[in-house]
Amino acid sequence: MTRTVPVGGVEVGGDRFLLVAGPCAIESHDQLLTIAREVGRRGASAIRGGVFKMRTDPRSFQGLGPAALPSVDQVRAETGLPFIAEITSPEQIETFAGHVDVLQVGSRNMHNTALLKELGRARTPILLKRGLAARLDEWLLAAEYIVAGGNEAIILCERGIRTFETETRNTLDLAGAVWARQRSPFPVLVDPSHATGQPDLVAPMCLAAAAAGLDGVMVEVHHESFRALSDGFQALTLEKFSALVASLGPLLETLGRRL
Ligand code: PEP
Numbered sequence: 628m629t630r631t632v633p634v635g636g637v638e639v640g641g642d643r644f645l646l647v648a649g650p651c652a653i654e655s656h657d658q659l660l661t662i663a664r665e666v667g668r669r670g671a672s673a674i675r676g677g678v679f680k681m682r683t684d685p686r687s688f689q690g691l692g693p694a695a696l697p698s699v700d701q702v703r704a705e706t707g708l709p710f711i712a713e714i715t716s717p718e719q720i721e722t723f724a725g726h727v728d729v730l731q732v733g734s735r736n737m738h739n740t741a742l743l744k745e746l747g748r749a750r751t752p753i754l755l756k757r758g759l760a761a762r763l764d765e766w767l768l769a770a771e772y773i774v775a776g777g778n779e780a781i782i783l784c785e786r787g788i789r790t791f792e793t794e795t796r797n798t799l800d801l802a803g804a805v806w807a808r809q810r811s812p813f814p815v816l817v818d819p820s821h822a823t824g825q826p827d828l829v830a831p832m833c834l835a836a837a838a839a840g841l842d843g844v845m846v847e848v849h850h851e852s853f854r855a856l857s858d859g860f861q862a863l864t865l866e867k868f869s870a871l872v873a874s875l876g877p878l879l880e881t882l883g884r885r886l
């Protein structure tokens with residue numbers, strides 16, 4: 628039995644299929660507001676946007692940090708949609724308090740037990756991404772660290788794993804996502820943007836996640852992806868995001884669910 632996790636007005640894991648959309652990173656007030664307003668108007672059920680970015684290259688854009696929070700506040704007030712942002716260290720629980728509805732543990736931090744323990748003491752829902760080389764049992768054990776602290780509001784997110792394949796950025800383990808939903812009490816999302824790294828693979832994998840009975844998807848969207856400061860190559864354009872919403876609707880209806 629999947630436990631539902633309330634996020635804003637949505638019970639994640641219930642009838643609604645969560646469609647999280649937004650930029651990889653918050654780059655400026657105007658960039659976030661433009662994208663959030665557009666995806667909200669086109670059917671997103673929650674907004675994402677990185678405040679602290681964990682980049683492979685230390686010379687890459689690391690995120691605006693707390694300077695991004697007034698823009699997050701405005702997006703929540705204007706759209707009424709919940710906001711999801713990644714937390715990269717325990718002291719940021721306080722930084723994010725009152726600004727963010729869901730704290731995301733990124734793939735690179737799934738094994739960070741100090742962070743997981745602190746999030747167990749938090750009273751905010753957690754989106755726990757699977758580590759890029761984590762086995763399924765390790766992913767569920769990471770969730771247990773959070774539960775052990777008293778926080779059971781956990782949403783799992785499969786974001787692709789490293790395999791020998793190099794044509795896609797990662798390999799989407801859809802069977803693993805379904806396994807996690809069957810073996811754990813937590814709702815499960817899929818992030819096809821990081822799993823595939825290719826905008827044209829995002830919509831098919833979203834449809835597959837819906838057909839497989841998973842609880843939602845998280846997709847990266849940018850209105851000017853050619854100038855994005857991170858992950859622009861995999862971002863959906865606003866037009867592609869609209870096409871995704873249009874194709875998800877009828878499928879969800881046949882499955883007795885809705886956006
Ligand atoms: C993200 O969603 O912003 C992100 C960095 O993803 P991941 O941790 O899965 O690489």
Ligand code: MN
Nearest residue numbers: 651847857858
């Ligand atoms: Mn990204």
